[in-house]
Amino acid sequence: MPAPTRPPIHAVGVRKHHRRADRPALDGVDLTVAAGRVCALLGGNGAGKTTMVRILTTLTRPDAGTVHVAGYDTARDGTRVRAAIGLVGQYAALDEVLGACENLEMFARLAGLDRRRARARADELLATAGLTDTGRRPVSAFSGGMRRRLDLAASLITTPRVLFVDEPTTGLDPEARRDLWAAIRALADAGTTVLLTTQYLDEADALADDVVILRQGAVIAQGTPADLRRLVGEPRWELREPTLEDVYLHLHTTPGDDKATTR
Secondary structure (H helix, E strand, C coil): CCCCCCCCEEEEEEEECCCCCCCCCEEEEEEEECCCCEEEEECCCCCCHHHHHHHHCCCCCCCEEEEEECCEECCCCHHHHHHHEEEECCCCCCCCCCEHHHHHHHHHHHCCCCHHHHHHHHHHHHHHCCCHHHCCCEHHHCCHHHHHHHHHHHCCCCCCCEEEEECCCCCCCHHHHHHHHHHHHHHHHCCCEEEEEECCHHHHHHHCCEEEEEECCEEEEEECHHHHHHHHCCCCCCCCCCCHHHHHHHHHHCCCCCCCCCC
């Protein structure tokens, strides 16, 4: 049965309130991401980013709202959603004793590939991740950047239509961050829709086609990085354009309605 024609990510009025929390984790969030775009959910700790990703990936049910991913309703067609997506969580889900190649082969077998195809796919993904020369070393000896690249490779075993990446570069050095950015950008350029969460303003500015800024479970601004930079005016006397950091500070310090949204 073909998926209905919808944007790869389409959520309307999503609400979620965790037990014992004094406010909703998500308070009526709308989110649409077009095919082949990188969308960054930007916000600090507690903004609702991870909760939104868990709902989009069927790990958590919303209290209200409708959610469609890869054309399917996450509440009614969770199995189809999970078959169409990849997920890279905040922490690498890898076997520390096995090498990179063995980890990828294991994930490929779990995805239903036979032994020969699993090995071939593992070799392909090792090359894509730039880890061919380290394929037999145990993951326990890997740097943080190598682990994240391997975790990203594992999420691509079945070439997902939609990829979710939660806090992709937390704790990585600048070179490792740039390498991971390049890998994510290449996936989008090849047609994969990517939703990533981040606290890093420079990451959203450099990587995302679209940015959604969350605060306390609500969308306070959204648009392209250029759209959001225009919220704080034209280039300034120091001869630079506003960055997303300027936007973020502007939205958190300007008196009045903080839910004005750029579309």
